[in-house]
Amino acid sequence: MENTLPLNLCRVKKTNLIINRLHIFTHGFALLALIYYRTNFLFQITKFRDKNTPFLPHVLVFLSELILSFLWLLSQAFQWNPISRKVFPERLPGNDKLPSIDVFICTANPIKEPSVDVMNTLISAMALDYPADKLHVKYEVKTRCPEAYFLADESEEGNEKFSSTEFIAEKKKIEEKYEEFKCRILKIVENTSSFTSRDHDPLIQAINDENCGVGPDETEMPLLVYVSREKRPFHPHHFKAGALNVLLRVSGYISNSPYILVLDCDMYCNDPTSARQAMCFFLDSKISPKLGFVQFPQKFHNISENDIYDSQLRFVWPKLEGVDGLRGSMLAGTGFYIKREVLYRTSDIQEDVDLVQLQKSFGPSNEFIKSLQRNYKPNALKDKEVSGVLLKEIKFLASCSYDSNTKWGKEVGFRYFSVVEDYFTGLNLHCNGWISVYLDPARPCFLGSATTNLNEIFVQYTRWVAGLVEVAVSRFSPLIYGPLRMSILQSMCYAKFAYDSLIFLPIYCLAIIPQLCLLHGIHLYPKVSNPFFIVFSFLFLSSQLKHIQEVISTGHSIRTWAIEQRIWMLRSLTCYMYGTLNGILEIIGLREASFLPTNKAVNDEQSKLYQMGIYDFRASFLLLAPLCTLYILNLVVFIIGVAKIFHVQQASEMFIQLFIPLFGILINYPLFEGMFLRKVLPSQRGRHTLLSSALCIVILSCGSLVLIY
Numbered sequence: 001m002e003n004t005l006p007l008n009l010c011r012v013k014k015t016n017l018i019i020n021r022l023h024i025f026t027h028g029f030a031l032l033a034l035i036y037y038r039t040n041f042l043f044q045i046t047k048f049r050d051k052n053t054p055f056l057p058h059v060l061v062f063l064s065e066l067i068l069s070f071l072w073l074l075s076q077a078f079q080w081n082p083i084s085r086k087v088f089p090e091r092l093p094g095n096d097k098l099p100s101i102d103v104f105i106c107t108a109n110p111i112k113e114p115s116v117d118v119m120n121t122l123i124s125a126m127a128l129d130y131p132a133d134k135l136h137v138k139y140e141v142k143t144r145c146p147e148a149y150f151l152a153d154e155s156e157e158g159n160e161k162f163s164s165t166e167f168i169a170e171k172k173k174i175e176e177k178y179e180e181f182k183c184r185i186l187k188i189v190e191n192t193s194s195f196t197s198r199d200h201d202p203l204i205q206a207i208n209d210e211n212c213g214v215g216p217d218e219t220e221m222p223l224l225v226y227v228s229r230e231k232r233p234f235h236p237h238h239f240k241a242g243a244l245n246v247l248l249r250v251s252g253y254i255s256n257s258p259y260i261l262v263l264d265c266d267m268y269c270n271d272p273t274s275a276r277q278a279m280c281f282f283l284d285s286k287i288s289p290k291l292g293f294v295q296f297p298q299k300f301h302n303i304s305e306n307d308i309y310d311s312q313l314r315f316v317w318p319k320l321e322g323v324d325g326l327r328g329s330m331l332a333g334t335g336f337y338i339k340r341e342v343l344y345r346t347s348d349i350q351e352d353v354d355l356v357q358l359q360k361s362f363g364p365s366n367e368f369i370k371s372l373q374r375n376y377k378p379n380a381l382k383d384k385e386v387s388g389v390l391l392k393e394i395k396f397l398a399s400c401s402y403d404s405n406t407k408w409g410k411e412v413g414f415r416y417f418s419v420v421e422d423y424f425t426g427l428n429l430h431c432n433g434w435i436s437v438y439l440d441p442a443r444p445c446f447l448g449s450a451t452t453n454l455n456e457i458f459v460q461y462t463r464w465v466a467g468l469v470e471v472a473v474s475r476f477s478p479l480i481y482g483p484l485r486m487s488i489l490q491s492m493c494y495a496k497f498a499y500d501s502l503i504f505l506p507i508y509c510l511a512i513i514p515q516l517c518l519l520h521g522i523h524l525y526p527k528v529s530n531p532f533f534i535v536f537s538f539l540f541l542s543s544q545l546k547h548i549q550e551v552i553s554t555g556h557s558i559r560t561w562a563i564e565q566r567i568w569m570l571r572s573l574t575c576y577m578y579g580t581l582n583g584i585l586e587i588i589g590l591r592e593a594s595f596l597p598t599n600k601a602v603n604d605e606q607s608k609l610y611q612m613g614i615y616d617f618r619a620s621f622l623l624l625a626p627l628c629t630l631y632i633l634n635l636v637v638f639i640i641g642v643a644k645i646f647h648v649q650q651a652s653e654m655f656i657q658l659f660i661p662l663f664g665i666l667i668n669y670p671l672f673e674g675m676f677l678r679k680v681l682p683s684q685r686g687r688h689t690l691l692s693s694a695l696c697i698v699i700l701s702c703g704s705l706v707l708i709y
């Protein structure tokens, strides 16, 4: 009898759906009321030429509210149809029926990305349980990344096998070998000075060819090929997308598996069954053949209990799950299985197309073009040996000029247009009609290392924002390019990421304008007895409660809410602003796009502080200046404001304007501690606090001039 049990299930999260839609309608209605109130008010002051009410602050605050409303509206697309998925890998057909998979791991910089860690990622990928007979692993150990495995206590899994003396002895033996292996790698890295050189020939090496294709005790090992592409100083290498495209070509020629797993070098496989889980979608005949990729969330192994910098990016992953309820998750750069043909657009190629045409798209290698044919059987490495001819072809495919004047990076492979190649490639794939799936199993399939210090977070986030801004203002703007090619809701999701950086405008505005007005006795919000006061209070409460609901429903506590609010403000004031600036400079050609990899080398002192939940403000002044300046400004204004109110009794008119600085001060309390109270980590503190106070005085005096209008 044919097996009719489903390979996967998709469930609508009903409670979330009801809560989300209720929120959309009530909050949306309140926003309309706010817009009515503001337009009406502005209309009144223009009509009656009210000289006592300044125009500018009202307009600025209104514009801020409009931007916030616009972004809120975009983000509701993620909330529209929340779903979750489940897979049943045990129902997959036998191993002989499973398609093969190529695994790509990128690494760029051996100082920031220590080779030992890359090896860990690599070993964990080679130990994937796919198909089981490819790698025989005793004891069903789940954690197959050596570093994580030796750190963790497998006996915690409650399995007697793990406490047997035989197992422990074996584990110890392997651990010793692993330590030896680590030392050897460190030595090699030390002795190789030209590792990061930007000027070198391609280098290809099949690590386990005929001599070492079989491991000790006759275990067959997956084929492992090391590819270092050619790099030249004045030749654009297109960062990670460029690296992935070289791997696509080389693997197409050598093994040509129909599926590909992409991993960052800092992300190891935590569950060896991920490939089987992904196959539950690809091999499901009920799912459209347009299924292009299966994305797993990025989870991290180095997140502390409090996660004071929101390094886990909790708010991102529910978004990917949300858009999965529309037509599929976005691409997140790592931890995804993708069909090879998706990246080639081969289905668009006509049967009778001639070779010259194909070369224009795919580059000059005829051997590679042969691999595009459906029935192509790669004969390279059939006898697991790298012959001279073969090597020559691979080097050609890995040369730096191979993809010039072809469609690589534009319509073929990972796209080059933006440094957020994952987001941009995903956008293109969805616009080409592919769909995708998001799977978030209880045991994370992949674990990466998160950035856990302020400077790193700043650099990383600013890079993302710059990349997104480039897309936002280009012809690929999801609001224009999207709706013609995919659904409106899906376009809104992509647009939310692209335009999110706009948030820095309203945040700056709301951290300065109401405060200055408070000092000058100008009231910008309805007083407590005005019915519209309820509208403003409702909007604030509704957005905070929704945030709290999301935090709690993803298994976190109220403290996570406070931290996320804090870090969100911090990112808005710095990363979003600098990122937007960088993006714009790149577009007008005053700055070159760059992809500075994050630093994965562990700094013991910093990571200890993070684990203890202590903010480390030893970051660049560029990052701290906006935060400190605005904190001091809000603090000063709040104190003066309270004193003034008792004096002139304006409490009712000024309630909201007092509340805004108060909220900012409380949420960002650690900044206060860092500037004024803390005894440890004082480096540079005095200088930064002083400079920020000076900046604050400048804002206060210039602001007063502006307010006259």
Ligand SMILES: O=c1ccn([C@@H]2O[C@H](COP(=O)(O)OP(=O)(O)O[C@H]3O[C@H](CO)[C@@H](O)[C@H](O)[C@H]3O)[C@@H](O)[C@H]2O)c(=O)[nH]1
Pocket: 105, 106, 107, 108, 109, 113, 238, 239, 240, 243, 263, 264, 265, 266, 332, 333, 334, 419, 420, 421, 422, 423, 460, 464, 595, 596, 597, 598, 599
């Ligand atoms: O010129 C480069 C720069 C980076 N990388 C590799 O790209 C990966 C990601 O780099 P990382 O420094 O870890 O950046 P993150 O900001 O942490 O990466 C996130 O953001 C990237 C850009 O959006 C995505 O590609 C990643 O998958 C996603 O994890 C690493 O394996 C790097 O070795 C390259 O291959 N070439």
Ligand SMILES: [Mn+2]
Pocket: 264, 266, 448, 449, 598
């Ligand atoms: Mn990373």
